Every structure is written in C-alpha cells, then in structure tokens.
Amino acid sequence: MSDKMIYFFEQGKADGRTDMKQLLGGKGANLAEMANVGLPVPPGFTITTEMCRQYLRNNGQWPDGLEDALDENLAHLEEVTGRELGGRENPLLVSVRSGGAVSMPGMMDTILNLGLNDDAVAGLAEESGDERFAWDCYRRFIQMFGNVAMFIPHGDFDDILHEEREKAGVQYDSQLNAEQLKEIVADFKAIYKKDTGEEFPTDPKDQLRRAIDAVFGSWNNPQAVRYREIHEIRGLLGTAVNVQTMVFGNMGHTSFTGVGFTRNPATGENKLYGEYLINAQGEDVVAGIRTPKDINDLPEEDLSEFPDNSIEPEEANKLYSGLYDQLVEVKHTLEEHYRDMQDFEFTAQEGHLYMLQTRTGKRTAVAAVRIAVEMTEEDLIEKAAAVRRVDPNQLEQLLHKHFDADAESDALESGRCLAEGLPASPGAAVGKIALTADDAEEMAAAEASKDEPAGIILVREETSPEDIGGMDASMGILTARGGMTSHAAVVARGMGKCCVAGCSAVMPDEESKKVVIGGKEFAEGDVISLDGTTGQVFDGAIPMVDPEMSGAFGTLMEWAEEYRDLGVWANADTPDDAERALEFGAEGIGLCRTEHMFFEEGRIAYVRQMMLTAPDVRRIEARLRDAEIAKTQASGENLRRIEKEIEKVGAELAETRKLFDSALEKLLPEQREDFEGIFRVMDGLPVVVRLLDPPLHEFLPHDREVQKRLAQQMGMDVERIAGRVNELRELNPMLGHRGCRLGITYPDIYNMQVRAIMEAAANCQKEGVDVRPEIMIPLIGTDEELRICRQEAEQVCRDVLEEAGVQVDYKIGTMIEVPRAALIADKVARYADFFSFGTNDLTQMTFGFSRDDVGVFVPEYVEREILVNDPFQALDQEGVGQLVAMGVEKGRQTKPDLKVGICGEHGGEPRSVEFCYRVGLNYVSCSPFRVPVARLAAAQAAIGAGEAD
C-alpha cells in the first residue's frame, strides 16, 4: 500500500482513480475519477482510509506526517482556487465529508462551509455581494459542525430556527433575512458554548482538524456499525475524509442542488432521473426536509414559487434548459466511463454546474435486471458482465407477490385508497401498522411465533438511522416526509422492501399510538396495504398474487443458463410448492419433508396415535421376550407365574399393536396421495423424499383438550396419554431420539413411509409419469444405521414393486448433517446412492448452536465480528464448510460418481452456492423463491471460476 496520505484532485487532473476505493473511499475515488475525465469537479483532496485506521488504532492520535501532508495540500488548494482558508478576502470555504469504500447512508457526517468565522463571513458577504447568503452559510456551518463534530442535538438548533421563523412570520428558512440570520448565528454560538463549555472555534485550521477527527470517529458510531452489520459490510479500513472547495446551491435563484441517477433506479428505465431544489444546499435534498422537484422538469422551471427572484422567465428557461442538457451529457459521460448506472450529486452555483459526487447507483431488483439486460443490448457491457452484475439476493424481490390487479382497482373504486405518496421502493406490502421502530421489531417477533404471521408496516414521520432495525423487521415502510432519495427510500430499496415516502396525508402520533391517514384514524396494529410501485396507501388488506417471470428477468435468467453447470433443485413439501419450484426453474426436488404433511387436519390425530403407541409396542415386546427367556429356565410355581404373565403381556401387545397398526393403515394412503401429487408435477425429474426426521414429541398434543379427544379416539385413558406425552419429552430434543434413530427403533414407521413413496411411484409410473423417487434417510451418524435403514427400505421397495408389477428406478441415500457422518463419509457412502448435506443441522452441531436458542448472543457475535456472518444465513465455510468438503471428498473416495447436493437453507444463499460449486457439489436445493437466486449465483460462480482458470 502506498505511503501517500492525501490525494489531490482538480478538474482534468487527480492523484487518485476509481479503482482506489479501498484507500480513498468510494466518494474520494470517484471524485478523482470524475476530475480525470474532465467533469466539472470543485478542487479538493482526500485523506486516506488508512489514516482513519491508524487514527482509530492510536486512540484518536493523528498519524505522524499527516499534519504536514494536510498543510501541503491545503496550500495547494489555496493556490489552485486563489483563495485563503479563513481569509478576510476571497475566503476558501470547504466541505468535509466522510466516504468509506462502501456507501453508508447511516453516516451523515458532512460539514459544509467550513472556514467561516466572524471575519470570513464578512469576506464572503463582500465577495458574493449577498450578506444574507453569507450569514445563511455561517449559521449552517455552526449547526452542522456543532451537531456532527460536537454531538450537539439537532433539535437545539432547530428550535432556534423555528422560533425565529415564527417571529419573522415566514415559512421557510430561505425567507429569513440577513439580520435575522445574524441573530440566529449569535444564538447558535450561545447554544454551542452552553452545550460544549467552550467558545465556537474561530481558527479555520482548528475547525478543519476537528472536522477530520469527527469524520474519523464517525466510522465507529453505532448507526454506522449497525448499518455495516445489516448489510454485512466487512474488511474495510475505515472512512476517508474528503475536503473539497465549497460550491453553493443556495446563492440565489440561479443556484440549486440535487441528486441524479443515470437511469431510473426504481424501474431501470434508461432516462435521467433525479431531483433538485432551487437555492438550497445538498443536505436539504438528502434529508428530505423540503420536497424536491423532478430533474426532468428542470427545463420548465419558472421560479414562480419564488416571486422575489431576480431573473426573467425567458432567461430562466434558457439557463435551466442549458443546465439540463449538461446533466444529460453528464449521464452519458458517466455511463460510457463507468459502464454502469451511476448516481451523482450536483450543484449549480450562479448558473455553473459542478459535480460533487458519483457512485454506482443503488437500484431495485427490477431496475438491476432491466439495466443489466439493456446495457448488454446497448453494447455497453458483455453478457457475462450482465449476469454477474445483478446481486442474486435481490432477485427474490421480483418473485414475491404483488397486488391482484382487479382487487387493487376494486379497492381504488370503492375508495379504499387513503392517500398517495412517492413510489420510493417497488413491491407491495400488507401488514399491521407499527408507529416506532421498536414496536415494529416487537410486533414482528410476536407475529413470527404465530401460524400465519402478519406482516408489519412501519409508519413514521420520516425515518432516521436508528430506525434501521425496525425497517428490517417490517414488510413495508410509509413516511410522511422525504423524497425518493430520503433515508427511508434509500434504505428500503437497499433492503428490497416496499416503501411509500413523502406521503403528507400521513400524520403519525407516537404518543397516542394512532396515525391519521387521509383523514381516517388508525391504531397501531390496524392493517393497511402499500403499493410501492404507485405510491398508493390502502385501508385494510388487498389480496396479492404471484409475479410473472418474463421480460428482462426472463432474458437475464436465460443468459445465466448459458454459464451455469451446478444443478438447482428446490425444497418442496406439496404439489403446489413443487409447481412453483418448477416455474422458477428447479431441476428436481432436493428435499420433500414428509412430516409437514403430518400436521394436516384429519391426519395429525393418527400421527399422534402412531407415535404414542410405538414406544408401547416396543416396550411390551421387550417384556414378552424377557418373559419367554425366563420361561425356559423356570420351574414349579415360578413357571406357572411366568406362563400367566406371558399370556397377559401377549394380550396387551395384541391390543396396543392393533392401535399402532391401524394408525399406520390410516396414514399410508394419505402419504401415498401426497407423493402421487408431487411425482405428477415433477414428471421426469428427481424427487428426494426425506423420511420422518423430528422427535416424536414435536407432534404430540400438550393441550389437555386435544389429549382428551385423542384418548377418546384411541379408547385410552387420558392420563395415560398425558403420561406418554410427558415421557417423550426431551432435554435437548435437537440431539435426541429423531431421524434415522426413530427408523431404527420403530422400523414400521419408516416402512410405512417407504411403502407410501413406492406405491405412489408405482401408481404414477402406470399412469405414464416418469417417476424418479429418491429416498433420503436423515440424521445418519454411523454407517451401520444407514446399512440397516437401507436394507429395510430396499425390502419394502422390492415388495411394493413386485406387488405392483412395475419397474421404478429409485435411489436410497442419506443426509449428511451430523458431524460424525462427514468424518466417516467414506464408510457411509458404501450404503448411499447419494448424499445431501443438511447444513442447518450440520451448522447446529458443528458450532454447538441451537438455532432456537442462540438468538440471545449470535447477533452480538456478528456485530462484534466474532462471527463473520450468522452461520444459519451464510454457510460457515471455514468450519462447517470443512466438514462439507471432507464429506464430498471421502464420499467420492468410495464412490467416485456419488451424487452430492445440499438441502439446508444455505442452498439459496449466493456465497454458499459459490462454495458448493467450488467443492464440487452436483446440485443445491433451496426454497422455491430462492431458486432463481441460486441459479444466478451458480452462473456467477461458473463465470468466476472460468476467470480464475
């Protein structure tokens, strides 16, 4: 790494480049790049992220030499601009901004107009000929410096502004005059002294040093840490500091400021997109305090809003049209240069356009796909680049439901549309209103435990970084204020959540837990619906329907298929799931859980009967066996007693066995039908059915009433039922009597399931369906378990096929989910036609983490980087992955062609998919909605591997 501490840039020339993001931050690297390609960038310099790292390591000491480098660059900046920092004439004012390698909207630590003091403000007033402007700059500077560098609450300053506006009888700050602003400055300085105990610093170098400290320090502020956590941003050095000559969007009505995107970040449409505010500084746009105008309306700007402006309409029209054309030119320059959709910040100062920032634009999934496809069609990028450009995680957004069009128009006609805001992040959401982020998190947690959890919609005046947790917990976000680039909008798009922003008809009241929307009062918990694509807010729930898989999405997925060579299967338990999986491109069912079907109405009672009688049958059989052994050694009275005992136990066994068998008989046809349905859907494709996995106890009734009904059904005493339920309770059910352990102890249950699978297969085969059943034995820890289960299952398969008189190709394999199975995979493979890694359980056992219990510390572990990721979300490649790699290698030592897949939830997580590709798995299996994600991730892995070759 270079020793250079500070990188200078000016239009046409810069020390840095766009590929130096790690060192200069995204903002700094792109300012340098824009300067290099000749865009109008105000000159300035960037202090490296390495300086930040050293600063934080040294507990806030500046690295040796940084002071000198700063002086040097400052001198150069004064030379280039012909201005002097703190100078009474031509004072140099600068902005100081943070800028990490990755953009973090959580870090709003920007200070503008630095360099002002009582002398310089006079100089600025003289130079600009506008005293009001100079004092407005001054009060903004004090306010930002106070808040960002000295942690004085926003509110302390806002209150003063508010009072002053009331006193003056005006609506906007821009309507305050110079005298009023002078008073405000005095009040601000007083607040500063009161809150910090010291005078406002008048030495601009001192101001600059403190501002740099503040930016460095902000790297570890809790919002930033939280944002990095949620977005899984790691491995960065720190933030860079960008010091740049100020330009003023608030220097009257030929000045403005705004943000733009080279294409529409919501839809992907290839058209300049953005917003601007006349006579304002950048923070006014981003903070969403005034609602800005559409950038495409700039040529028509007539300033009628500002009756006191000094420009003729014709002149304005010419000026604004010219500036708009320049922006369109900038759009093309940026895209030609970056080959991607960019966002950018700009300011016009007295009719001159300046570029303040650019970066790769955040976009919705829809936009990402459309932009990738269209840029390929425009020959801006290659097909492989298009495939790699879309974040697979984002795809899922496209696959979820949106409002049923008829239902939505009915709702509109019947007046259920309450209000319309900005369509800030597309998609639809239906949910219960939460009025604070905390409430949203609590309500979401409470819903999560319900059978049919309702979504949450967070309704806020506006959102701020501390709301991130609540936004994450919600399905949709509705704000009363703020534009398309407000905090709520940016964050919601990043999270792929539906958002309606700036909807002024929304009036939330946290205190009373009520919100008025379009004049109607709602309480927290009431249900509303949001359409993030139209911005409409509806009363009550609107039915949602599935999305279509066509257009740009279809094209992108087709292209992905050209690269992908890792199979993508789906986890599906029902014919409906299987159909969805097929629609999304699944090539098989990698996990069909039989137990989910057990809970269905009408069969759960027999499942329970089976489970309650199974241990009894086993126990009584053992007693009978013992008695028969005793009999061979007994004599006299003892013998008579034993014979009586045998008779009694025999009768008891017959009775219990009858209950057990009759439950199996009830369940067999039900299970058979389940499988028939799935086999028909998956005609020609493999279906991996996992035999019973969870502990029996999970199915048993703990409710007294249900126990009573069951007792009646079974003709058994309810106390005995309750007793059995209690006996089957386990201290650590995750590590208890489950999976193949049940199959070994109660072979009849597995045999019934295998019979159901094979009878279904035989029936479908006869119908002409091409069935490919694969029977999967879960929780294998020893090769002997699999040998026994396989032997039993094979016998049943042979019997069924012989009875049916058909041939069906079937496979019998196992899950590798117990660490020991991976360790002895060479032996396990002897009895397995395939392996499927159950990485959920494998993660639990390899870490010793119970997924149900570690919620109290795993989030903290991730926050403190004890864990790189939540290992239940992204596969732990270092630990669990080692066992996966070992399992694959050892399994193939025994059977070189062993088919190996993964069916844990990691199968749909892009980084984990890449890992699976790398260790040579044949396929990944994931939930239907993740199938396109996995397909894209697999294509990207193949492209990546190709590059590495």
Add this chain to the structure above:
Amino acid sequence: MSDKMIYFFEQGKADGRTDMKQLLGGKGANLAEMANVGLPVPPGFTITTEMCRQYLRNNGQWPDGLEDALDENLAHLEEVTGRELGGRENPLLVSVRSGGAVSMPGMMDTILNLGLNDDAVAGLAEESGDERFAWDCYRRFIQMFGNVAMFIPHGDFDDILHEEREKAGVQYDSQLNAEQLKEIVADFKAIYKKDTGEEFPTDPKDQLRRAIDAVFGSWNNPQAVRYREIHEIRGLLGTAVNVQTMVFGNMGHTSFTGVGFTRNPATGENKLYGEYLINAQGEDVVAGIRTPKDINDLPEEDLSEFPDNSIEPEEANKLYSGLYDQLVEVKHTLEEHYRDMQDFEFTAQEGHLYMLQTRTGKRTAVAAVRIAVEMTEEDLIEKAAAVRRVDPNQLEQLLHKHFDADAESDALESGRCLAEGLPASPGAAVGKIALTADDAEEMAAAEASKDEPAGIILVREETSPEDIGGMDASMGILTARGGMTSHAAVVARGMGKCCVAGCSAVMPDEESKKVVIGGKEFAEGDVISLDGTTGQVFDGAIPMVDPEMSGAFGTLMEWAEEYRDLGVWANADTPDDAERALEFGAEGIGLCRTEHMFFEEGRIAYVRQMMLTAPDVRRIEARLRDAEIAKTQASGENLRRIEKEIEKVGAELAETRKLFDSALEKLLPEQREDFEGIFRVMDGLPVVVRLLDPPLHEFLPHDREVQKRLAQQMGMDVERIAGRVNELRELNPMLGHRGCRLGITYPDIYNMQVRAIMEAAANCQKEGVDVRPEIMIPLIGTDEELRICRQEAEQVCRDVLEEAGVQVDYKIGTMIEVPRAALIADKVARYADFFSFGTNDLTQMTFGFSRDDVGVFVPEYVEREILVNDPFQALDQEGVGQLVAMGVEKGRQTKPDLKVGICGEHGGEPRSVEFCYRVGLNYVSCSPFRVPVARLAAAQAAIGAGEAD
C-alpha cells in the same frame, strides 16, 4: 484361515493349540493344549467357530463337508476309545459343549451322556455293572437334551424329579434307585413328546446332529447376546462345539467331579483352590444345586456323608490323597505351561482323574494384582507382562471403600450380623434390598435421580442369566444357594461387585416382597450390608472407609511408573477431591469445575442474584445506548421525551447494576477460598480451572418458595423473578447460551472468576505455596471468542498480580469440545497456552447425541452393534477421535509445543487412554478413582507401543 473343519485331540496328541482360540473356542483350544502337554484329557474333537458362523449365515444349514468330517472324526474317536456310538456293547457316550473364544457363563448349553437310548442304556448298565448309574445317566441326558436342544422348560423335568423324590421319601436324586429312575425316564420321554410333538430321538447320530445345531443356535440366544453386550465382547465368529468322550463323576463313591483354580481367584493366594462333589456330574457343581466341598479337604474325605459307600476309610484316604496330589501336580503343570492362573474342570471316574477343561481364571482385582506381582517374583513372568496382565478397569474395585473395621466389629458384637454365606466376591456393599432383577433395575434408576443415591443389594434364591441386568444395577448380590463357582459368584466377580453366595439363612419371597435373613424379616427397600470378603450379612448400614494403596497394588503401580510417559491428572472440584487425586498419584488437576461450588449453601442465592440481574444489566445498557443515539438526532418535544427517558433508564441501570455487582462481591471471596484450598493441596502441580460453563438456567430456582425467598433478598417482585427464570429457559440448553458465550456476553462474571483464581494464587504464593494456575475457557467455537476472553482474563490477571505485588506463572487455554474448534484448531491455538479436549461435549455434538436423552436408543444401538461401544463410556476413535487427532495436529502446527490433554470422562477409560497416548496427548485427566486405572492403562499403552516399534 484353515479349511479344516474339525480338530481332534487325545492325551499326548492334538490337532489344535491354545493359540487357536478364535477358531476352536477357549475350551477346544485348551483341551488340545492340555492333551499336547500330556494331561489326562478324555479324547474328543472340536468343530470350529467358522462352522458356526457359516451355519448361522446359512440360516441353519450345515456347511458343505461338515457331515463327512463329523463322520470321519467320530469313526476315529470310536477307534481310539474302542467304543461305538449307540452300541449295545461298550457304548460310546459323549458330552457336547459350546465354547466361544471368550468364556460366557450365560451360555449353559451343555449336553452330557449323549449316545444313550433304550439299547445303549442296557449296554452301559452291563458294562458298569450299575443299572442305577446307567439310568441316572439316561434321565440326565433326556433332561439336558430336552432343555438345551428342544427348549423344554427345566421345570417340566424338575417337577417329575420332585414328585418321584417325594414318592420315594428321599432327599437327593442320588438316593433314587434304578426302578424309580426308569419311571422317571419314561415320564421324561412323555414330557418330551408332549412339549415337542415328537418322540425322543433314538438314533445317536441324530442326537449328535441336533445337539450340534443347538450349540450353534445358542450363540444367538438372548442371554448370550446380553452377556456379550455387558462384557463388551465383539468380533467373534461364533461358538465352537466340543464333542468329548464322557467320563463319569457319578459312578459311585470313588468318582467325583469338581472345578479348581491354580491360585485363589478371590485373594490371589498361591494355593490350589476349588470344590468337588462326590458322585456327581459337572453341572451339579456349576449350577450350585448341592453345596460342594473345599478341594483342599479332599485328602481328608471320609465319605461319612455317604454311609452306603463301599470303600474302607483307609482305602478312601489313600485314594483321595493320591488324587489330591495329582491335582496339585496339575496346578504346577498348568501354571508352568500357561504362565497365568488357570481354572479347570476335572472328574474322577472310579479313582482315575480326567481333565475336562482349563482356561485363564477369572479373578478379583485384588487377586489379579497379587497374582501378577507374585508370578513376577516367582520368575514365571516378566515385569512388563505383569503390568500388562491386570485389566486397568478392575483396579477401581481396589480403590473403593470397605467397611470401617471398628464399625464392623461393633456390628458383630452387637449382634447385627444376620448370617454368614460364602465370600464369593470381595468388597463391601451397603444398600436397599431388591428381590427381583427388575426391581433392582427400577430401584437403581429411581435412586440415580436422588441427591444421595442409595445402593441396591439384589437378594435372590439363586441367580440365573436373566438376572444379569439386575446384578449390573446392584452394588452387591446375596444368594441363598450356590457355591463359589455358582452363577452369582462368577458373574459378580466379573462385574467387580461384592457377592455373598450360598447363604442358606436367606429366604426370599418374591411374591410378598419380603425376605427372612437369619430369622429376621426385611421388606424390599430395607437396608443391609454385605462383606464379600468374609461372607457376612449385616442388618442396616455399616460405615465404609477408604482403602489403602499398599502391598501388591503399590508394587504393581510402581512397576507401571517405569513404563508410563503419558501424564495422568485428575478432575477435582474441591480440596478433598484434590487430596484423593494426589493419593492416587495424580500429577495435576486437569479440570476444576467452578460451577459445582456455586451450589453450596449460602452462595447459591447470590449466584442466582448474579444470573438473574446479568441479562437485565445488559438489556438496560442497550436501551440507554439507543436512547443516547436517538438524542443526537432528536429535536423539540421528542428531544425532551428522550432526555426524560435517558434519566429514567439511567436510574434503572444504576439500581440493577448495584444488585449485580453486590452479588459478584459476595461470590468473589468465596470462590477465592475454594481455589486457595485447592492450590495449597496441589503445591507445585498445575491446576486447570474451568470458568463458568453451564447455561445460567441450570442454577435458577424453579420452585415458587425459593423464588419468593430470592425475591425478598433482591427486593424484587417474585413475578419478575419467575419471568426472568422463564425467559432464560432454552429449547436445547446443551447448544445454548453457555460456556464462553456467557463470558462474552457477561464479561463481569468471568472477570470475577479470574480475579478469584488469581487472588487465591497470589495469596498462596505469598504463603510459599508453588502455585500453577491454568485458566481454561470452555466451549470455544471460534478463535475470536478465545482472543476476546483471553484478553479480558489477561487484563484481570495483570491487575491482580500488580495489586498483590507478586509474580505468578499462569496459563490461559481452552477446552476443545465444539467440533468447530477442532476443525480450526490451528487458529484457536494462537490464543491458547494449552488445549484440553472436553470429549463429553465433543461426543454429544459430533454424534448429535444428547447424553440426557439418548438412553432410549443407545443401549439398543450397542446391542445391535450399530455402535461398537457407548461413546460416552469409551471414546469413539473413528469419529470423535478423528476430531481429537485433527485438533492435536492443527494445534501443534501453530504451536509445536502446545500442551494438550483430555478432561472428559474418557480420560479414565483404558482403551481411550491408549488412544490418547497414540495421538500424542501430554496428559489425561479423570476422576480421582480412575487415576490408577489411567496410570496402568498409560503404562500398558507405552509397553504396547514399544512392542510395535
């Protein structure tokens, strides 16, 4: 393996050898060996175990060629003996016995006198000139053949004998005359026909074939399977079948039969030991039906018991003295040849001695040690052989308590000795009476859950194979009938349990659940005491004391030390435990669990206070942090609200923190004292202290009353306490918030513990004690956890030592018990001064077995050989062992000198110790009582490894 199916033997010459046990079984191999060394063995042949294996595999079909080989050997036997099977003159009678490679007292499948039918019995009568004898042989044959080969209950035959004795007015079967025996034979044949539906087979070849089938089949009879399971006998082919010419111990009063040991199997004394019965067949001795006489009384046998005998006292004396001298000669021949203590069966037929069997004799631990040491001193074996000869598992018997001598003599004086039986297996036992094996198992299980579990004493008329489970569950066994070689005695010695046998003053009644002992009635559950060394039975409990570690035991352990190079440490939580560990030769404390100390009276309340407040402190701190973040962004009314909130939360935090801190302050000095006590005992030796490991929930009160008292102590609402207890409940606590995860979340708790350890160390150091504290962080799964915990702990250590102004060498290391830790041991080692494998948890997680829950299937798994051993008893070398080996290797990649030990319970299990030696561990740590076991096992491992070199 040889293709030879049958091995012949006769005195002076045999096909087999003693080292062919796998193929010929122990009995067959030793018959061949005895024949080879010229001992008087009746001729016969052995069918190999391989034949049994093939027979069982072929579902009861004889292997090709076996029939021919049998005919050939039978012809040879007829030639050698000059007799004919089934011949009317000189009929050849044979015994048919099973014989596996390992002796199994569970398999009593012996058939004597085979070859008899209505013709041959006449021939036998003629030849022997004793019709009574011939018919007694015949009835015994039918009885044994019926029971063993045809599974006719014993009782069916016994009932007939009983009736006939009553009718004849005699006490013993031997008093029945020929006519009565003929009637009995007729009745037996009738029973045979009734029970089997066919006539008793008259063709001797047919009898032989069926008998061989029965022996083969008995390999898989449930008792035998159960015995192999309990004794962990595996990998055998099956049983051999020994067919041997009959000799008769029941051919009048110059005939007898008996069993002997070359040395005393209970004490090890170097003197012939054994029993004999005049005019009896072998099964009469083993089955314990008549109480036999001491072999050393043989020279004085005067036959006065048998007034109808035909020998003069003088003649008898000469005869019996001569036979005794022959037996003493046999003792020396056997020991010179086998170089070990042997047991043997013998029969004298009309004054001629025959050897029927020999094998290495089972012995008590005391005897094993004494014999090993004395044989070395007698130059019979080498020192290394002596060390290897003693089963380390047996040693533990020697270390347990025996009766306090004074208390025992007081009990004798005060008449508490109820009765005296045979001292069948040494040691002492105090416990509750159980009258059936089932009761014993149930009562033991019930006791196991109590704080101070009482032992169980199984009291039976006599024991049989189906009692094995109950015997295993008991501390001691008391029987009314049977001698030193009865089932009870043999099995109890094998199990290392105290046993008093043949105590005729004991009259148990299973029905009424009462037993009369020495005239006093006891109910099941009443407490008695047994002295297995004297045979005395006492009313009530007699206090027990610790054994001494001297004599032969001391010598053997000294010799072991000459070979051992693996360290042996102990797991000890208290100074008392530590002292015992030192006595037993421990070289350090490998695991001192701090949490056991938490349960002590007077401190548990503060432990609970600490644990209940810890999560609150954390939660309130988070709220305060959030509020402070919110404050920097807030304004107006909102700001006021937040400030009020901060004030409120701050006060709440202070209050909760006070409760938490005060609990820590109470606990610190208590813990410090604990450690001081242990450090003083372990002066100069390392003490590894593990920081808090179990989930908090384990310590919390679930009882309402205790919750109320705690609420009072803490000045907190009881509902809140109950709520917190409930919140801390976990679904799978084994995989929950415990170990270092607690240390990360609540650093104050670990810091208190580290402070207590180091303050104790500093204090002891000042006293002149050489302290070597090693702080062990449990449940590490990521290197980062250890880095953080280590950093915190080091800071506390430095602080304490600085405060105290002393230098203490301390280490900080970790347990490797989470599979992931073994997988990334190279990284974990960066922050560890030592590793200690926690193989209990490692086994749980590697197998996915919750030790608390798998009791419902693991025994079945072991029985069905799905698991070779219970992995919680013997380390699973294949799976868990792979992780241990990996952990050692990877750890030492990072730190070549890394000290590595094991502190799971496997550290005291001999095979596991051998494994630990093999993978290069520095030490094993186990419970104090297992320390000598581990020391001996470690010595054996070193000797074994030396041999391999």
